[in-house]
Amino acid sequence: MSKKSFRQAINEALRQEMQRDPRIILMGEDIAGGQGGSAGVVDAWGGVLGVTKGLYTEFGPDRVFDTPISEASYIGAAVGAAATGLRPVAELMFVDFVGCCLDQIMNQAAKFRYMFGGKARTPLVIRAMYGAGFNAAAQHSQALYPLFTHIPGLKVVIPSSPYEAKGLLIEAIRDDDPVIFLENKVMYDDEEEVPDEPYTIPFGEANLTREGDDVTIVAFGRMVNFANEAADRLEKDGISCSVIDPRTTSPLDSATILECVEDTGRLVIVDESSPRCNMATDVAALVVEEAFESLKAPIRRVVPPHTPVPFATVLEKLYLPDAARIESAVRSVMAYKKTKQDA
Amino acid sequence: MQIAHNILLRSYRSMRTIRDFEERLHVEFATGEIPGFVHLYCGEEASGVGVCAHLTDTDTIASTHRGHGHCIAKGVGVEGMMAEIYGRKTGVCHGKGGSMHIADLSLGMLGANGIVGGGPPLICGAALSHKVLKDGGVAVAFYGDGASNEGTTLESLNLAMVWQLPAVFVCEDNGYGEATGASYACAGTQKARAAGFGMPYFECDGTDFFAVHEAAGQAIAHARAGNGPVMLHVHLARWYGHFEGDAMTYRINGEVARERAEHDCLKNFRQRVTEVSLLDPSALDEIDASVKDEIEAAVKAAKSAPLPEPADLEADVYVSY
Numbered sequence: 301m302s303k304k305s306f307r308q309a310i311n312e313a314l315r316q317e318m319q320r321d322p323r324i325i326l327m328g329e330d331i332a333g334g335q336g337g338s339a340g341v342v343d344a345w346g347g348v349l350g351v352t353k354g355l356y357t358e359f360g361p362d363r364v365f366d367t368p369i370s371e372a373s374y375i376g377a378a379v380g381a382a383a384t385g386l387r388p389v390a391e392l393m394f395v396d397f398v399g400c401c402l403d404q405i406m407n408q409a410a411k412f413r414y415m416f417g418g419k420a421r422t423p424l425v426i427r428a429m430y431g432a433g434f435n436a437a438a439q440h441s442q443a444l445y446p447l448f449t450h451i452p453g454l455k456v457v458i459p460s461s462p463y464e465a466k467g468l469l470i471e472a473i474r475d476d477d478p479v480i481f482l483e484n485k486v487m488y489d490d491e492e493e494v495p496d497e498p499y500t501i502p503f504g505e506a507n508l509t510r511e512g513d514d515v516t517i518v519a520f521g522r523m524v525n526f527a528n529e530a531a532d533r534l535e536k537d538g539i540s541c542s543v544i545d546p547r548t549t550s551p552l553d554s555a556t557i558l559e560c561v562e563d564t565g566r567l568v569i570v571d572e573s574s575p576r577c578n579m580a581t582d583v584a585a586l587v588v589e590e591a592f593e594s595l596k597a598p599i600r601r602v603v604p605p606h607t608p609v610p611f612a613t614v615l616e617k618l619y620l621p622d623a624a625r626i627e628s629a630v631r632s633v634m635a636y637k638k639t640k641q642d643a
Numbered sequence: 644m645q646i647a648h649n650i651l652l653r654s655y656r657s658m659r660t661i662r663d664f665e666e667r668l669h670v671e672f673a674t675g676e677i678p679g680f681v682h683l684y685c686g687e688e689a690s691g692v693g694v695c696a697h698l699t700d701t702d703t704i705a706s707t708h709r710g711h712g713h714c715i716a717k718g719v720g721v722e723g724m725m726a727e728i729y730g731r732k733t734g735v736c737h738g739k740g741g742s743m744h745i746a747d748l749s750l751g752m753l754g755a756n757g758i759v760g761g762g763p764p765l766i767c768g769a770a771l772s773h774k775v776l777k778d779g780g781v782a783v784a785f786y787g788d789g790a791s792n793e794g795t796t797l798e799s800l801n802l803a804m805v806w807q808l809p810a811v812f813v814c815e816d817n818g819y820g821e822a823t824g825a826s827y828a829c830a831g832t833q834k835a836r837a838a839g840f841g842m843p844y845f846e847c848d849g850t851d852f853f854a855v856h857e858a859a860g861q862a863i864a865h866a867r868a869g870n871g872p873v874m875l876h877v878h879l880a881r882w883y884g885h886f887e888g889d890a891m892t893y894r895i896n897g898e899v900a901r902e903r904a905e906h907d908c909l910k911n912f913r914q915r916v917t918e919v920s921l922l923d924p925s926a927l928d929e930i931d932a933s934v935k936d937e938i939e940a941a942v943k944a945a946k947s948a949p950l951p952e953p954a955d956l957e958a959d960v961y962v963s964y
């Protein structure tokens with residue numbers, strides 16, 4: 301056990317799994333970096349943010365493949381390789397670039413198992429960065445997990461800390477279905493204690509990061525940290541919150557969410573993806589359908605506005621949910637009084 | 644080909660403006676005041692300027708993530724650009740887009756682009772507009788050696804031929820896509836790729852304004868005359884990292900210094916025009932001085948310009964909703 305960054309946790313998960321299973325290969329743009337450069341240096345970058353640094357040096361050119369800037373073909377190649385005996389982990393850099401290769405994910409990888417009558421296995425992981433907060437503007441800041449969650453056949457993972465990242469990535473690599481693994485680009489330098497040995501965190505099992513009586517907060521990815529921050533502050537005013545990190549949006553641990561809402565009777569959902577048809581609407585629908593009787597107040601969603609992600613810092617701050625907005629949403633559900641007579 | 648004095652002066656000014664704009668951004672970025680990603684066009688000025696010298700506001704260009712030079716060459720004002728890069732309300736995109744999304748459709752500038760390979764399909768569409776609307780315009784896609792490997796680019800070459808569009812595909816080949824060399828990532832040659840689609844091909848040294856001007860003139864004339872699309876392959880070198888902050892460990896020491904010493908388009912231009920007394924050195928000095936002031940003023944204005952307001956966040960998602 302030692303302190304590791306989110307970046308190191310992912311790097312370690314990849315390294316340990318590659319040591320374990322020779323069928324695991326990596327591919328992506330500049331995933332090593334420097335090929336064909338005048339200095340003859342390879343492994344110059346280890347991906348744009350250095351997450352895969354050192355893996356080319358350790359595993360060599362038969363396991364780690366730099367790709368041309370050709371997402372449709374290399375993501376497709378990862379799908380094809382997965383269906384034929386390899387276990388690729390492909391890096392898409394920014395998740396926004398899925399616009400260039402969605403067919404291979406949505407119409408190919410996601411459908412094989414079902415369409416082929418249960419005969420195919422596509423053990424593929426696609427890693428990509430998501431999220432606002434980097435002034436990376438509209439084409440490099442989206443949180444597209446609802447898009448993938450919408451597609452049957454894909455599993456979708458959003459780790460909320462270094463510990464979560466390592467365990468969930470190893471699980472993703474060992475899983476036999478196509479998995480979309482989304483890393484918040486603002487979190488790579490976050491640190492916490494992470495075990496040195498390999499471990500897995502199962503999909504579809506939410507993490508109850510804190511237990512409270514008054515309000516349930518369901519938050520995704522980086523928003524889990526903001527939710528805990530808000531819960532700390534609320535605690536001082538005597539409002540106690542449960543915070544649920546679902547870890548995976550597909551499969552979704554609906555049982556934990558429902559149980560928790562049945563206890564607290566109030567629900568706030570924090571989701572940094574665009575507000576229409578996102579995880580917040582999905583969880584709200586689940587709770588209204590399955591736990592309507594236990595609700596003491598309307599469900600509140602803390603989400604961005606229905607706009608692309610703006611560039612300027614002032615606007616991006618307004619765009620993104622934060623602890624203050626979560627706090628006020630919690631206070632508003634606590635203050636809610638039923639005005640109409642209960643039937 | 645003889646180039647008119649006013650065109651020479653304007654082109655020199657444009658190249659100097661790009662150079663100073665980018666060198667200044669390099670310095671300002673290091674202070675931490677500029678948000679987001681910045682990709683510099685230093686060393687590549689003659690390409691954008693040599694091509695755009697043949698264009699008017701009716702013509703359309705699509706640019707890349709490395710777009711400042713194309714914007715300036717197409718006539719976008721540096722004050723609005725600088726303010727945009729600083730995320731100010733007075734920016735050309737009101738601080739909503741930043742460096743990678745500077746656009747001015749009134750000047751036929753269809754935008755820098757954060758998506759590699761995003762431009763070529765758009766340019767097929769712009770060329771289609773020019774063709775159908777019969778406005779005499781051509782559409783020009785700038786794209787890198789790295790972008791030449793995107794399916795969107797290759798499909799666009801084909802589509803433009805099939806539809807015989809007035810489109811010009813300018814492959815700006817600086818030898819790198821991020822940290823990866825073109826010699827690794829690009830199979831075959833750009834020339835053979837053009838030939839594969841039956842598309843006329845031109846190439847030139849992109850650090851020599853006169854070479855670009857000559858080749859681009861022929862390429863654009865071909866497309867403008869209704870003879871279908873063309874490819875112009877421009878050989879270049881990138882003087883800075885892929886983005887600001889890139890230490891460039893993948894390039895040999897001295898590579899950039901040699902490029903600066905031997906292939907500086909501005910130095911070469913000055914030498915060329917003064918040697919044969921085409922222009923007076925003092926005219927160039929004047930431009931240098933005036934551009935220096937202009938960039939200084941743009942930075943000052945950007946730093947003190949107002950920030951976007953909260954109401955701007957939800958404005959302009961749609962025309963109507």
Ligand SMILES: Cc1ncc(C[n+]2csc(CCOP(=O)(O)OP(=O)(O)O)c2C)c(N)n1
Binds near residue numbers: 371707787788789
């Ligand atoms: C679809 C897509 N893939 C990857 C990227 C990340 N990226 C940004 S610029 C770049 C390199 C582009 O190389 P090239 O086209 O040669 O242009 P240059 O940077 O050399 O001007 C890459 C890979 C992106 N922005 N969009």
Ligand SMILES: [Mg+2]
Binds near residue numbers: 787788789816817
């Ligand atoms: Mg390039």
